[in-house]
Amino acid sequence: MLNISNVSMIYQKGKKEALKDINLNIAEGEFTALLGQNGAGKSTLINILAGNVKKTQGTVKIGGYSIDRNELETKKIIGIVPQDTGYDFVFTIDEALKKQSGYFGIKNNHEYIDELLAELYLTEKRGARLRDLSGGMRRRFLIAKALVHKPKILILDEPTAGVDIEMRHTLYDFLIKLHQSGTTIILTTHYIEEAEKLCKRIVIINDGKIIADEPKEELMETFSKEVIVEVHFEDELKLTDFEFLKEYAPQIEEKTKLQLKTSKKDLSKVFKKLADQNMAFTNLVVEKPKLEDIYLDIIKH
Ligand SMILES: Nc1ncnc2c1ncn2[C@@H]1O[C@H](COP(=O)(O)OP(=O)(O)OP(=O)(O)O)[C@@H](O)[C@H]1O
Ligand SMILES: [Mg+2]
Incomplete structure (x- = not known):
C-alpha cells in the first residue's frame, strides 16, 4: 500500500x-x-x-x-x-x-x-x-x-x-x-x-x-519480561527491613510502599519470600511496563 x-x-x-x-x-x-x-x-x-x-x-x-x-x-x-x-x-x-x-x-x-x-x-x-x-x-x-x-x-x-x-x-x-x-x-x-x-x-x-x-x-x-511489584503496607517502612529481598532492588516509595523489580518467572519466589516473613501488607500490585516505559528505554539506548 x-x-x-x-x-x-x-x-x-x-x-x-x-x-x-x-x-x-x-x-x-x-x-x-x-x-x-x-x-x-x-x-x-x-x-x-x-x-x-x-x-x-x-x-x-x-x-x-x-x-x-x-x-x-x-x-x-x-x-x-x-x-x-x-x-x-x-x-x-x-x-x-x-x-x-x-x-x-x-x-x-x-x-x-x-x-x-x-x-x-x-x-x-x-x-x-x-x-x-x-x-x-x-x-x-x-x-x-x-x-x-x-x-x-x-x-x-x-x-x-x-x-x-x-x-x-x-x-x-x-x-x-x-x-x-x-x-x-x-x-x-x-x-x-x-x-x-x-x-x-x-x-x-x-x-x-x-x-x-x-x-x-x-x-x-520482549520488554515485559521485567515486572514491577509494588507492596503496600499500613505503616512507615525502613529499607533495612527488606535485606532479604535485596536481589530484587527494593525501594521505598511514599514511605509505605515497597517497590521491587523482578523477572516474570521469579515472581512466585518474591511472593514466597514475603509470605515466609509473615509480612502484613495491605495490597500488592504487579505492573507490566507500559509502552511509554519501553519507548523511553529504546530512545535512551
Ligand atoms: N523547512 C525546514 N527547513 C529546515 N529544516 C527543517 C525544516 N523542517 C524541519 N526541519 C528540521 O528537520 C528536523 C526534523 O524535523 P521534523 O519537523 O520532521 O520533526 P518531527 O519529528 O515532526 O518533530 P515534532 O515532534 O516536534 O513535530 C529538525 O531538525 C528540524 O529542525
Ligand atoms: Mg512534527
Missing part, C-alpha cells in the same frame, strides 16, 4: 539531514504509530508523502504509484492531517470542505460531509470561519478535510495535540471505526498511551533513522 525505500532528506536551509535512508512498507489495513522525539523527522516524512516536501533521495510508492511520476494518483489515495495548520482562515468549515471536494472533482457529497461533521462534532460549527475555531476544533476540521475524498490511507500528524481528553477519546473511537471499515492509518503522537491503545505496529524514528519497527504485541512482550 505504501512503500518507502531509501528515502533521505537534507534541508538546504541549515544543511539539516532530517531523514537518513528510511525504509518502511505499510500493508493495506495496518494501523501504525510513528513515534519519535521533537525533531526526529516524523513531519518531514509525512510532508514528503503529502508532496509538500521534495525528498533528496529514494523512492516512495503509494498504492503502486510513484509520488514523483504520478503525484495526482497518489494524492487520491492518501489523506493527510498536517501538524501545522496553515490554511485559508477566512473560509467557513463548509466552504473549505466544498473547496477541498472540488479539488478532487467530487460533487454532491453533502451527505458524506454531514456525516463527517457529525462524527467529528463539528455540525454546529460548520458555518464558522476557520479563524474563529478553537485549536481542538481546527484539528477536527483538518481530519474532516483529509477524509473528504475517502482516501484509502489516512496519515495523521499529531491529531490530538491540544485536544481535550474527552474529545480525544471520541477521536479514538472515530479512528477505530475508520480502521475497521478498511482504512489504513498512520498516526504520529506524543501521547504514547494513544499509540498503545490504537495501533498494531510501532515504528520509532530517532534523529532521522528508524530505530524500531515491530508489531506492538511483540515489542511489549
